[in-house]
Amino acid sequence: VMVWLRRTTHYLFIVVVAVNSTLLTINAGDYIFYSDWAWTSFVVFSISQSTMLVVGAIYYMLFTGVPGTATYYATIMTIYTWVAKGAWFALGYPMDFITVPVWIPSAMLLDLTYWATRRNKHAAIIIGGTLVGLSLPIFNMINLLLVRDPLEMAFKYPRPTLPPYMTPIEPQVGKFYNSPVALGSGAGAVLSVPIAALGAKLNTWTYRWMAA
Numbered sequence: 001v002m003v004w005l006r007r008t009t010h011y012l013f014i015v016v017v018a019v020n021s022t023l024l025t026i027n028a029g030d031y032i033f034y035s036d037w038a039w040t041s042f043v044v045f046s047i048s049q050s051t052m053l054v055v056g057a058i059y060y061m062l063f064t065g066v067p068g069t070a071t072y073y074a075t076i077m078t079i080y081t082w083v084a085k086g087a088w089f090a091l092g093y094p095m096d097f098i099t100v101p102v103w104i105p106s107a108m109l110l111d112l113t114y115w116a117t118r119r120n121k122h123a124a125i126i127i128g129g130t131l132v133g134l135s136l137p138i139f140n141m142i143n144l145l146l147v148r149d150p151l152e153m154a155f156k157y158p159r160p161t162l163p164p165y166m167t168p169i170e171p172q173v174g175k176f177y178n179s180p181v182a183l184g185s186g187a188g189a190v191l192s193v194p195i196a197a198l199g200a201k202l203n204t205w206t207y208r209w210m211a212a
Helices: 002-026 035-040 042-064 069-090 104-116 121-145 150-156 180-211
Strands: none
Touching: 042 069, 042 104, 042 121, 042 180, 069 104, 104 121, 121 180
16 A cells, blocks of 8 residues: 555656646746746846756656656646636737747757767756756747737736736846846856756655655
8 A cells, every 4th residue: 555655646746746847937937927027037037947947857857767758848838838828818918918938949958968868867967957058048038039029018918916016127138237148048057957956856855755
């Protein structure tokens, strides 16, 4: 009975990690990604997306041991967010109101690293984590450039429960740093590696508990 219970709990934990990681990623900005906050706070946005993607993706990938699982994980998050985007659209908001982050290409790089290094966990953590952190800001900036007018969307369609201190402001990008993509990539590449290691360690702990 205890073996069955532990195994059941293990698989349930995988589901919980997948769902919660998706929710945390979506909530990394302000509830769901406002186009304006994704734009004005791009470095913070990039770091949160890189780390939240890599911790769940590497956990899920090492659990199955199958290259491609990280991409599957990112696809689940993408579908989940597009469903949320559709719900807001049904409420009368324009499609540009929510910017769905681009996770899949970065997750594919993580899978590719794992596959190319013959399922080497440490290579996946170091090389894969770095590639996720480096690539995600680039893909998301391309994504944001396709949005019609982030600030117009924010001011024209404000969220009713948005607190006053989070009122959108004009971005002052040049005042603080020259390139939000470069800064986001640099910080993301550094931080994604220890977070990837954490995801791998969580997997180890889960196995250890299950086998106890």
